[in-house]
Amino acid sequence: MYHRSLYDIVMETGASIGQLIQALQSEDELFASTLTLRAIEAQLLIMAHTLGNVTPALHQRLIEVDWNGWTVLHDKLRHGVEPRRSEIWYAVSALVPQTMALLQDLRRKQPVWFELGY
Numbered sequence: 136m137y138h139r140s141l142y143d144i145v146m147e148t149g150a151s152i153g154q155l156i157q158a159l160q161s162e163d164e165l166f167a168s169t170l171t172l173r174a175i176e177a178q179l180l181i182m183a184h185t186l187g188n189v190t191p192a193l194h195q196r197l198i199e200v201d202w203n204g205w206t207v208l209h210d211k212l213r214h215g216v217e218p219r220r221s222e223i224w225y226a227v228s229a230l231v232p233q234t235m236a237l238l239q240d241l242r243r244k245q246p247v248w249f250e251l252g253y
Contacts, residue, residue, distance in 0.1 A: 136250075136251050137190065138189075138190070138193055138248050138249050139249045139250065139251055141185055141186075141188065141189055141193070142238055142242060142249050144181065144182070144185045145182055145185055145186065145234065145235065145238060146235060146238070146239075148178045148179075148181045148182040148185070149182060149231050149232075149234070149235045151178045152175055152178045152179065152182075152227060152231055153231075153232075155171055155174055155175050155178070156171075156175065156227050159171070162224050162228075165223075165224070165227070166220060166223075172223070175223070175227060176212055176223065179208060179212060179223065179226050179227075179231075180209070180212040180213065182231065182234075183205050183206075183208050183209035183212065184209060184213075186200075186202075186205050186209075186234070187205070187206070187209055193248070196241055196245070196248075197234075197237055197238070197241060199233075199237055200233070200234050200237055201230055201233070201234075204222075204225065204226070204230050205230065205234075207222060208222045208223075208225075208226050208230070
């Protein structure tokens with residue numbers, strides 16, 4: 136059940152980020168839109184915090200995830216460290232989609248890990 140809850144949070148926040156960046160044409164457009172950027176940063180913080188709480192067993196099954204990238208992003212967002220433009224852009228353009236794809240793949244291959252009763 137715990138893995139399923141983490142999975143659901145990551146997928147929901149990732150989908151929200153995808154919707155927010157869908158209409159944007161470039162990195163510059165994202166950083167010119169203060170409200171969209173703040174909304175994305177809020178979702179990234181939730182996602183990074185959630186991923187920071189995965190179990191060691193799940194962490195090992197997701198070795199392809201850029202855990203260091205998530206840790207750096209989480210620290211910068213949580214503590215309001217600037218500048219963080221490169222970390223935000225990396226997250227929305229690569230880190231979020233990659234992590235979501237790896238989680239979906241693991242769930243497809245190991246569905247028992249994500250059952251509600253597990």
